[in-house]
Amino acid sequence: MTQAEKQSLANSYANAWKAVKGGNLRVEVEAHGWFTIHYGYPLHSSKVRAEKLLTGLETLTERLFNGNARVVTDAINFAKLDKVA
DSSP states (O other), rough: EEEHHHHHHHHHHHHHHHHHOOOOOOEOOOOGEEEEEEEEEETOOEEHHHHHHHHHHHHHHHHHHHOOOHHHHHHHHHHHHHHHH
């Protein structure tokens, strides 16, 4: 996997996480095939391999598809408020 592919995987996981769960998450590409996931507050991080990011990305995008995500519920709530006004 090239450095650009690793960064793309890291960005995809972080974006999917933010869409599903909200909050602040950052993924750093480390040496020798490792990634560090920084979860934000409380300051917590996990060091994982690409396989963990890929399986997590699968779960997160499945939740998006099923409508079980913060971005979806926020959009629905916003639409409801817009109809009331």
